Amino acid sequence: MKPFRYERAEDISGAVATLARERSGEFLAGGTNLVDLMKLDVMKPAVLVDVRLLTSTAIEDLPDGRLRIGAAVTNSELAADQRIRARYPMLSQALLSGASGQLRNLATTGGNLLQRTRCAYFYDTTTPCNKREPGTGCSALEGCNSDHAILGASQYCVATHPSDMAVAMTALDAVVRIQGPGGEREIPVTELHRLPGEDPERDTTLEHAELVTAVDLPPSTFSASSTYRKVRERASYAFALVSVAAALQVADGVVRDARIALGGVAHKPWRAHKAEDAMRGRPAVEESFRAAAEAELAAAAPLRGNAYKAPLAANLVTRTLLDLSERR
């Protein structure tokens, strides 16, 4: 690990200002991903600005029915919160399907959103990787890529985003609150993460020294009929091969609305708008669900090692929606 400077600030503005002055630095919260990456020399920040005690650890009801989650709320606390469990069960399920109890006790909401890909080449500093070292090439493109992306990838990067929580938040239309050198702003979580394009070194649309301060969830409309389902070869403690966060509204046997987001298939949590559109107004039966899933996955571009992901994702979406439709 490269030696680094450790800084604390009085408040969020101070932390932002401190990091803004540095060329190379990162905010530190739970550290469950960042510290590992530093040990492996994958990330070599010159300074860490500790924000663990600065951002909110509260989950607050807002007057308009929204729920605001402070960036420092741990994954364990968020998963266990009664409001989350009652109104946004898919989010609680997603959190509990990720990592281990020990990690969830440390990992924060803001940090979980910003965790970096688990592509093995990204982790191995002896191999080329455009995300780690821009311009060196993508080793996974022609290498071991069974875990890699089938949607939205580029010739520069085929990595996937590893978060479960972010997939559920993507389905829930969460909004990310950000404070940076230029002030505060809000963006939909769907606009936080990027597709790799030509610059896969950028995971998100955040600018330097911008800090996630909270995540707002819109009022819940799907709580009774929503779920998170994660597929992995090991029953726990593994990243998703493919996961789905899904919610369904059915009336008189017809799909009124749906939310579908996929994990493990792209450089960002993948909101399946095509599938959602294909379903609305259709009978809530297996054929509709499968047609919707296949509409979304028509664009899938499998690599040598991950051809299984498209049928897996189609099966998973179909089955999950079918289960939801049969719930009541």
Added chain:
Amino acid sequence: MTTITERRAIGASLDRRDGPQKVTGTASYAYEHRFDNPLYLFPVQSEVARGRVTRIDASAAEAIPGVVAVLTHDNAPRLADTSDQEFAVLQAGDVAYRGQYVAAAVADTLETARYAASLVLVTYDEEPHDVELRADRSDLYAPDHVNPIYPTDTEEGDFDQSFSAAAVKLDQTYTTPMEHNNPMEPHTTVALWDAGDLTLYETTQGPHAIRGPLAQILGLDRNRVRIIAPYVGGGFGSKTLHANTILAALAALLLQGSPVKFALTRQQMFSGVGYRTPTIQRIRLGADQDCRLTAIAHDVIEQTAKTKEFAEQAAVPTRMMYATQSRRTTHRLAALDVPVPSWMRAPGEAPGMFALESAMDEMAISCGLDPVEFRIRNEPEIDAETGLPYSSRNLVACLLEGARRFGWTGRDARPRARKEGRWQIGTGVASSTFPVIRFAGSVARISHLGDGRYVVEIGAADIGTGTWTALAQIAADALEAGVEDIDLRIGDTALPEASVEGGSSGITSWGTAIFEAARVFRDRYGYSPAEGDQAEAAARDNPEADNYSMHAFGACFAEARVDTDTGEVRIPRMTGVFAAGRIINPKAARSQIIGGLTMGLGMALHEESLVDARFGDVLNHDFASYHIPANADVGQFDIAWIDEEDPYVNPMGSKGVGEIGIVGTAAAIANAVYHATGIRVRDLPITPAKLLLG
């Protein structure tokens, strides 16, 4: 052979004597021994798979405060014996595999050493490398023998004629991937060179077993080398001598008087401390109208390193497992630019029996016979390989008892016959076997402390298996004393010589020595010894080894549930029944079998070291990406023993149980997955991808 008639301690499910120390953290593992001002070593590993180091610039590393040395092949102490290239650490610039140690930083903190190591600039003259094992390689060769001393090939009867004449035939290829042992405690050495004496606090399966080679390599008198290893956090075969120990010793020689600590990171566990070779195994079976095997062929292709040969004995169990009138077994190797493969729990049996027992399942189906009945029908009278009768062979009893416990009777043999919701459910069975191995050279010393209390000393290892408890039980019965009267001392070369904890041989080898020492002690001093009376004796060779073939057997039954939509496989229950002679401590033995079944489950569903041939090393070198079973993967284990009296194996009547638990497990699961889905996966591990695309 002398056997005792009354056993009081042997057979008792005693709690581990070292349990309280382990759960309170006072049992010192290698890294935990305390020293004043220790130094820390962090290695620099080759980034090419083949070539030569042309230049090492350590100036930036050496400039870091706290760095005391950067070892390279230019300044490392010279070894006395470099004939074994695996151990010729930092003696020349040659690179034989990616990940090989090419330098090491030593500093006053671990963090400083690690940072310094990252600053060492190594320049290579890179040569093309070759790391791909394929069946169509033109350079496959037959080794002189396979491990440890078995013939490479065998031929019995006329296989070609019998196979072509068979009424029912199978010809299939089964493959297993590279797998890495990964004990919980990574390989660790604390080396101290002081006034001509080298002391190593070491994670090892054999303190004496590594001392001899180590002393020879370093050019030291073996009596000036001491290895201390009271507690070892698992080994699974990997904790024999490897380059990491040599590297720590070299640093200690250079930095006289300072203890040098070197513990591998998990990532470093994937290069240079051994692994199971990938295998490509062709099995041919022929049977007559009565479902009796007439022809068996098992042809194995596997890899070794160019620098050193390691020939896994994957087809060896096939030589004696079932009766047939003709049989052929072969082993062929590809020598590659890779680290040297090594021992991993049930080397030979684990991959070999996956192939054979999968094929037996397929053959039973082709014959229209229940897989349990098919195996029983092909039970041999004698060991076909040696021509000897078995000292005891209770495979049939294991199969029948397992079938009864598992609820096998009445099984609908058709695949895809059972479904619950989205889960397809199937059951499978496989046989297990492991030889009874006794290594020569173990010596035990017994001293009377007075009042009927005894010190029993032998340099044996406890790698988490329960040696501390089991040997005390054996000593108690051998001396006709109480277990509480035995003060056992193990894990140190200052104690009498002991053979390695490997090949499930520990209890047989060391227990025999303890029995012999007890016999000598009683012959000399009787039953009222004086305080300080002492006797020492070596285990003798077993004369019955020339008269009997000695193996443990078992049967593994598994239930598999496969998600029809996702290909996820879950194993809610397994039954394992084993015939392993007398069980010294059923509680500890059960733990061994739980571990074996769990590791077999991982072999079936999870474990696979991925090598990107362009780079040549293992890509998924951490536990986030190299998967072994977690708690949620393990369902119910029903474990039972066949009551087996074997007067020939050793004075205890015991057979080792450290490895047999893994042997049939992967095949039992693969057979259950077939029964559930109708998809036969012949290529481990059985992943959702293979089932979805199958």
